[in-house]
Amino acid sequence: MKIAVCVKQVPDTWAEKTLREQDSTLDRESPDGVLNELDEYAVEEALQIAEAHGGEVTVVSMGPARAAETVRKALSMGADAGIHIQDDVLHGSDAIATSAVLAAALADKGFDLIIFGSESTDARMSVIPAMVAERLGVAQLTFAQRVSIAGTDVTIERVTDYGFDTITAAMPAVVSVVEKINEPRYPSFKGIMAAKKKPVETLAVADLGLDAASVGQAAAWSAVEDFAARPPKPAGTIVSDDGDGGARIASYLTEQKFI
Amino acid sequence: MAKVLVLVEHDAASGSVKKASLELLTLARRLGDPAAVWFGAGSTAALTVLGEYGASTVYVADGDDVKAHPVVPMVDVLSALVAELSPAAVIVPSSADGKEVAGRLAVRTGSGVITDAVDIDASGVATQSVFGGSTVVHSKVTSGTPIYTVRSNSVAPEPAPTTCTAQTVSTEVSAVAKTATVVERTVASKGGRPELTEAAVVVSGGRGVGGSEGFSVIEKLADSLGAAVGASRAATDAGWYPHQYQVGQTGKTVSPQLYIANGISGAIQHRAGMQTSKMVVAVNKDAEAPIFELADFGVVGDLFEVVPQLTDEIEKRAN
Ligand SMILES: Cc1cc2nc3c(=O)[nH]c(=O)nc-3n(C[C@H](O)[C@H](O)[C@H](O)COP(=O)(O)OP(=O)(O)OC[C@H]3O[C@@H](n4cnc5c(N)ncnc54)[C@H](O)[C@@H]3O)c2cc1C
Numbered sequence: 284m285k286i287a288v289c290v291k292q293v294p295d296t297w298a299e300k301t302l303r304e305q306d307s308t309l310d311r312e313s314p315d316g317v318l319n320e321l322d323e324y325a326v327e328e329a330l331q332i333a334e335a336h337g338g339e340v341t342v343v344s345m346g347p348a349r350a351a352e353t354v355r356k357a358l359s360m361g362a363d364a365g366i367h368i369q370d371d372v373l374h375g376s377d378a379i380a381t382s383a384v385l386a387a388a389l390a391d392k393g394f395d396l397i398i399f400g401s402e403s404t405d406a407r408m409s410v411i412p413a414m415v416a417e418r419l420g421v422a423q424l425t426f427a428q429r430v431s432i433a434g435t436d437v438t439i440e441r442v443t444d445y446g447f448d449t450i451t452a453a454m455p456a457v458v459s460v461v462e463k464i465n466e467p468r469y470p471s472f473k474g475i476m477a478a479k480k481k482p483v484e485t486l487a488v489a490d491l492g493l494d495a496a497s498v499g500q501a502a503a504w505s506a507v508e509d510f511a512a513r514p515p516k517p518a519g520t521i522v523s524d525d526g527d528g529g530a531r532i533a534s535y536l537t538e539q540k541f542i
Numbered sequence: 543m544a545k546v547l548v549l550v551e552h553d554a555a556s557g558s559v560k561k562a563s564l565e566l567l568t569l570a571r572r573l574g575d576p577a578a579v580w581f582g583a584g585s586t587a588a589l590t591v592l593g594e595y596g597a598s599t600v601y602v603a604d605g606d607d608v609k610a611h612p613v614v615p616m617v618d619v620l621s622a623l624v625a626e627l628s629p630a631a632v633i634v635p636s637s638a639d640g641k642e643v644a645g646r647l648a649v650r651t652g653s654g655v656i657t658d659a660v661d662i663d664a665s666g667v668a669t670q671s672v673f674g675g676s677t678v679v680h681s682k683v684t685s686g687t688p689i690y691t692v693r694s695n696s697v698a699p700e701p702a703p704t705t706c707t708a709q710t711v712s713t714e715v716s717a718v719a720k721t722a723t724v725v726e727r728t729v730a731s732k733g734g735r736p737e738l739t740e741a742a743v744v745v746s747g748g749r750g751v752g753g754s755e756g757f758s759v760i761e762k763l764a765d766s767l768g769a770a771v772g773a774s775r776a777a778t779d780a781g782w783y784p785h786q787y788q789v790g791q792t793g794k795t796v797s798p799q800l801y802i803a804n805g806i807s808g809a810i811q812h813r814a815g816m817q818t819s820k821m822v823v824a825v826n827k828d829a830e831a832p833i834f835e836l837a838d839f840g841v842v843g844d845l846f847e848v849v850p851q852l853t854d855e856i857e858k859r860a861n
Pocket of ligand 1: 826
């Protein structure tokens, strides 16, 4: 089986995220970049499927030069090869353009499964897997808390507001996974050493047959008009419980007209 | 006046229109003439409420194919309506389905999309609250038909009575929609409490609750306030409370009037799902817990002492 897993480098979860004054894009330089937490589950799921059913896992990432670290991280977990789409013209791309770039990189490579995390911790849109499925014209099996493979069919449990839906499709398919699905492994020392020798192909927008004018901030179909830091919330009242803690909350809620 | 398409969600069992959909109709009126889009059965019973909130038309797509396949049939129906009506905008809820519908529709119709808006003004400028609520962004779609996903509890639903008429639309779905099939729907028991994402008050429990029995303390407080119950991932992962009540980055995003966090430390992933609550009350025995940074009112103490006392007080004051 040929499995692709799409990963993104994002600012460290705990880092303060800010937009840049000059072009309202996310500052990706200052904070440490890490593999998007939710993509770790995607990598783990890809590896588990390859281990159980045989196959090869290719990591695909679009991002600036330093995103190469993120591709290596996934390789050190055990993926076999990487594709890094890196091009200055991509800066400021919206989800529409990002999905076009990923779809171009994934098309016609014979992937049976294309696995994503359910969202990125920076943009939090949760639309890229669906957009890539739309562009490739393949089945969309997203928000999976469980994935199982039987022959050429893949079945997932899609987390819903009311419980879950069991959804099945013939491969190829785009899958996204939620964090309940598995426990991502840590890269071993051996894995880290092996990752250094694994092949990573670096592609530019032109290599994908895309027009540079169709990506990047100028081509985005939505634009930021302005942004501002929300004024910090005034500090609240914190009291310690002297046997009347519950009653004090009740008084506060009465003042605030909740009771 | 150009139409504004609103994807209306309704309770699968009762058929009642979700409050969040009435919020979307309220926003839609700022941009044009709201038209509801309804998937599945039960639209006739909803005509009154849709009309009351300003929808002059409801487009009804009710067919087996719409139910049998996930997400894409909604995109098929909406994209046909976009082509036919050239609406001023399409507004869908910020649910998992809603965001995916929005994303695919954007690709298919050559339109820009803005997700997780908390407001939209008459010129189409959307407000988003990003990075855990630390930054407010205003943005606008610059290509095609603007598509927005809007978070629930962002605006108060306001009635604007009109007569709503139903129009049946084709439910023939595309070949790509048929590539995936729903074979079973598993509905977890819901209970009598308000829906988490719509509730005005949410009472949550975390690892500090200590076990599934401990959640009865949380539920009692919730019931005294007519609130929904939420949980941190530590509590859902431990199996103390069902997963669909998880609040946070990978759970539900809630923005109630009041959020009461009990035995929850306030990890960044939890905050991502509740940071836009209008008021936060926290009970935690650790004075250093980060949840207190967000709290309007906090008590440092044992939740098993504080919460039952609070519940008693509320019941006393209510009587
Ligand atoms: C990819 C990813 C996604 C995640 N998504 C989510 C998510 O969606 N939602 C989420 O909540 N978390 C999420 N997490 C987990 C998150 O990082 C935290 O681990 C989790 O929120 C901690 O839950 P908690 O606050 O209940 O537990 P803890 O952090 O263990 O805190 C328990 C708190 O209870 C207090 N306490 C203990 N006993 C009592 C008592 N008797 N009375 C009063 N206070 C008491 C303690 O002082 C402590 O502050 C995610 C993590 C990852 C890596």
